[in-house]
Amino acid sequence: MRGKPEETKRRILTAASKLFYAKGVRAVGVDLIAAEAEVTKRTLYHHFDCKDTLVAAYLEAQNEPVLAALIKSITRVSGSITDQIEGLFLTFGKQAESSRWHGCPFARAVSELREFENDAISSIAAKHKRSFEEWLSCHLSSNEVDEPELVARQLMILVDGAITQLLIHRDPSYAKAAACAAVALIRGRVT
Amino acid sequence: MRGKPEETKRRILTAASKLFYAKGVRAVGVDLIAAEAEVTKRTLYHHFDCKDTLVAAYLEAQNEPVLAALIKSITRVSGSITDQIEGLFLTFGKQAESSRWHGCPFARAVSELREFENDAISSIAAKHKRSFEEWLSCHLSSNEVDEPELVARQLMILVDGAITQLLIHRDPSYAKAAACAAVALIRGRVT
């Protein structure tokens, strides 16, 4: 039968995204994605010409929602800028308690696909990271934090470092240590 | 012909380590390792009963030299504690210029093997990270830095965060931002 083509394509992408994040882009084959999306492999290859473009589409699709979730975990705290950033790291600590959490999908994909010097994938990841860094810079600037570009970059480093440590140790106290560091760095720059 | 068994085993482990770090543990097959070590696959399986134990042996073998290299990049700077930690991050920035650098082998292996809840691998990685964190704590303590455990943990987070950002962006200015953050965090704790 023939459904609306955009709906089918979206169903494939949704299935791929779920599986890629849960198991990793290398560990998931196109057969499994097709089965999960309830389409034949032929249909899958009708909408995506190879697995790599499907991976790229997966990461592109993650950009907006991940960015929105990060921003929301900051802005939902109605307090000072330091309280807000603290909330960001405590959110990571809570997420790390779930076995379904696997850190940043962009960093993970880049790590998995390093062997091929896949410029397409790493540039999508870099674009996403830059977007969040720039948003942080603006947010810090509008809260009278000095040198917002530098502090935003340092916060990005703390974010990805906390994620790595949380993934290795599964110990939420690393989120607290990161939050504490972030607060100290911001406090050193308030006028 | 029959050489000394330890020598052959070491040759296999050396070949595996080189390939695992260069291409990733998932991307390298046992056939390639056997060829690189100039042994037959039969001989490889005589010394290691499966690929996973070879991966574990690879990580175990990396523990000491990686730790030694990290400590050396700190202690070779004859200056203040802040100068020394700055040296650590600038070393990462230099290494990131090489296309043969792929960050921390432990974080990378854990990332690649997340799909299997491989406790053996992640516990080796955790042990290594704890070793370095503890060394940092002692080094900070003996340099009159307050709350050395907390600061050591924050430095660990900065280290792995800087590595992630360097791998994604390939921009050494992230190493400088991390160094700047580390210095600020330590300066806030000197008595």
Add this chain to the structure above:
DNA sequence: CATTTAGTATACAGATCGGTATACTAAATG
């Protein structure tokens, strides 16, 4: 001397991988 150990060489089993071939159906579209 007999046995165990370390090794070579080659082949293959069984699974999975990305991707394609063939043949067909049905809906939209000019």
Add this chain to the structure above:
DNA sequence: CATTTAGTATACCGATCTGTATACTAAATG
């Protein structure tokens, strides 16, 4: 009405993966 497009179903291709089977050699070792 003819054509294109979206889709099913099934099977297959060639490559690669981990791991084992068979058969043999030579050195160490009790």
